[in-house]
Amino acid sequence: MATIKLSAAKSAGAAISYAAGKDKLDEETRDWLRAHGVDETVVARLSDRAVAVGGENVDIEHVRGQMRATRELFHKNTGVQAHRVIQSFATADLNAAVPADWARANALGVELGRLIAPGHEVAVYTHIDGEGHKLHNHIIINAPNLETGAKYHQHNDFARVTKLNDQLAQEHGLSVIEEPSQYERRTIAERHIDAGYVWKDDLRSRIDAAMSDPRTSNFEALTAVLSEKGVDIRVRGQNVSYAFLGPNKARHVSRGTKLGASYEKGAIQDELARRTKQLEQAIDRDGKIKREAEQLQQSATRGIEATQGRIDGEQADRGGLERVQADAASTIRQSIKRFTDRVRGTFERTERALGSITNRVRQVGRTISGVLAKHEAEKSSQDVFRNHALGQLKETKKSLAFWTGYAD
Template sequence: MATVKVSTTKNGTRAMNYAEKRATVKDGLNCEINNAKNEMATVRSFYNKTDNIQAHLVIQSFSHEESQQLGAEKINHLGIELAQKIAPNHQIAVYTHTDKEHFHNHIVMNSVSFSDGSKYHQHHFFDHVKTLNDELAKEHGLSIVTESALERKTMAEIKLEKKGQIPWKQEIRNAVDSTMGDFSVNSYERFKACLNEKGVDVTIRGENVTYELLDSKNKVRGVKLGEDYQKEPILTELSRRSNLGLQQTMSAEANQMRSNELRTAANQERQYQTRKKEFQKEIQQERYIDRGFSL
C-alpha cells in the first residue's frame, strides 16, 4: 500500500538538503536532479516569487512488503509518476529513502511554475494528492489505503468524533469548506462575510489567520486546522477566482462591443442602401423631365 502526507515550506533549499542527504536514489521532473536546487531558485527569482511558500512537500510511503517487492529504483520512478500527475508544469525533485522498513519518497515541488510563473495551489491538496496516488496504485496493482483525509486533528477531537460529536474545530473546518465550495466567493471580504453568516469570524494578522467560533468564543489559528485553512492557500485561491472573473467580464464586454459594432455597421449599410435608392430615383425623375415627360 502507498500512503501520502503533505506539507509546505518557506525554505525549499533546506527541504531538499534534508531529503537529499539520506537519499538512496534521486531523480527530477523538469529539472536536472544534481542542480535542482539552483534551477528551482532561479525560476522563483525570475518571476519575483521568492517569499512565502517556496515548495510543496509530499511523502509517499510504501508498506514493508511492497518496499521489498519493488525496490528503491522502482519506488523512485513511482514518485516521478506521481509528481507528473500532480504538477506537470513544475520542477519536482524525488528523493527515495530506504533507511527504514517502509521505503518512502520525499517529493519536493517548486511552488512556482517554470512555464508561466503561476504559484501552485490546489484547495484540499491532501485529498487531491491522495486521489492521484490511489490512481497510481491501481495502475501498478498496489493496494489502496481507504482512510479519511488527513487534517491536523488532536486526540481529543478524534475521541469526540468516535462518540458521534462534532468538535468545535471541525465546525470551523466545515464552515470554511462550505464557504470555499461556493465559487462566487472570490474576495477576502466576501469570504469573511460568508463565514460570519455561518457563525465564524476570521482575522488576518501578519502571516497568520485566526478563526473564532462566535457562539463559544473558541479561537484557533489556521495552521492548527490543516494546510487548506492557512492564510496563503485561502488568499491564493480567492485571487485566482477574482482574476478568472475579471477575465470573463472583460471577455463579455469585448463580445458586447463587437456585437454593438456589428449592429452599427448593419444600420449604416441599411442607411446607405436607402440613400442609394433615393438618389437613383431622383436621377430617374430628372431623366423623365429632360425628355419632356411629366411626372
C-alpha cells in the first residue's frame, strides 16, 4: 500500500535542502543495505539521502533557483512558498533493498505530483533511510502555477490527494488500503494541522532571508542581519549554532548540521567568500570601467578639438571662396551693365536715324504730290516734262521703298 502525508513550507529552499540531503546519508543505512545484499559498488556510490531524484516542469539540477524565479515572476515569494507530500510504500510493493525499486518509486512520485498540481513545478526525492527503511518520496510542489501564477492550496485537499494516490497505486499494481475509516483519515489530517508550525522551518526561513539580504557580504554582516530577525548565531569550533524564540516564546536551538548542508559553517563561509570575491571583482571592473571612461573622454576631447579646428579652417576657406564669388559676380554685373549700355546707345542712335529717314520720306512724298498736281494742271502744256517727272517719280519710289523697309 502507498500512504501520504501533507504539509506546507514557508521556505521552499529549506524543504529542497532537507529532501535532497546532500552528503547526509548515514552509515547505519549503508550498513543496512550491505546486510540486505546490496552490491558494495552501489553502496559506495551513495552519499545523499536522496537515492533517486526526478521532477516535472523543472531542471532538477537547478530546481531551487528555478522555483524561486517562478515565485518572483508572479510576486508569490511570501507566505507559503511550497508544499510537501510524503508518499510512502509498503515493503511488499517496493523494497528499499532493491535498487531497481528506487527509480520506480521516484517515477510514481513524479506522476503523483503531476496529478496533484498540474502546471506546477514538482521535484521528487526518494529516500530509503528512516524507521523501518521504507521507500518513501519527498515531493516538493512550488506554490504558483506556471501559467496563471495562482497558488496551489492543500487545505482540505487530503481526501482528493489520497484518492489520487490510491488510483495511482491500483494502476501500477500496488496494494491499496481498503476503505480506511474516517477516524483514521481525520487523525492524520489533524496531526498535520497541529504540526502546522515547524520551528526548524521557521529558523531556516529566517536564515534564508538573512542570506538573501543585500547587506550580507561577510560573517559580521550576517550576524547583524540575523539579530534583526531574532536569531543568534554562534561559532562553535567546526560547527555553527542558531538560537531564537518561537511564536510561543519558547527558545529553540539547533546546530547547522541539523538544519541541512546549506546551513553548516563551511557552506555559510563558502557562500560569503564567494560574495566577497564577486564584490572585489565588481570593484575591479568598476575601476577598469572608470579608467576606460576617462580614456574615452580624453580621446573624445581630442577628437572634438581636432574636428573644431577642421571646421574653423573650412569656415575660413569658405569665407575666402565667398569673397571670390562676390567679386566675380560684381565683375559680371558690371560687364553686363556696360554691354547693356552699349546696346541701348546703338538702339537710340538707330532710332534717331530712322526718325530722320522718315522725315525725309515724308518730305519727298509731299514734293511728289506737289509735282503731280502741277503736272496734272499743266498736262496739256507740259508734255515735255511728263516723262522726266515720271522717271524721277520712279526713282523716288524706289528710294522710298528702300528706306521704308529699312525702317520696318
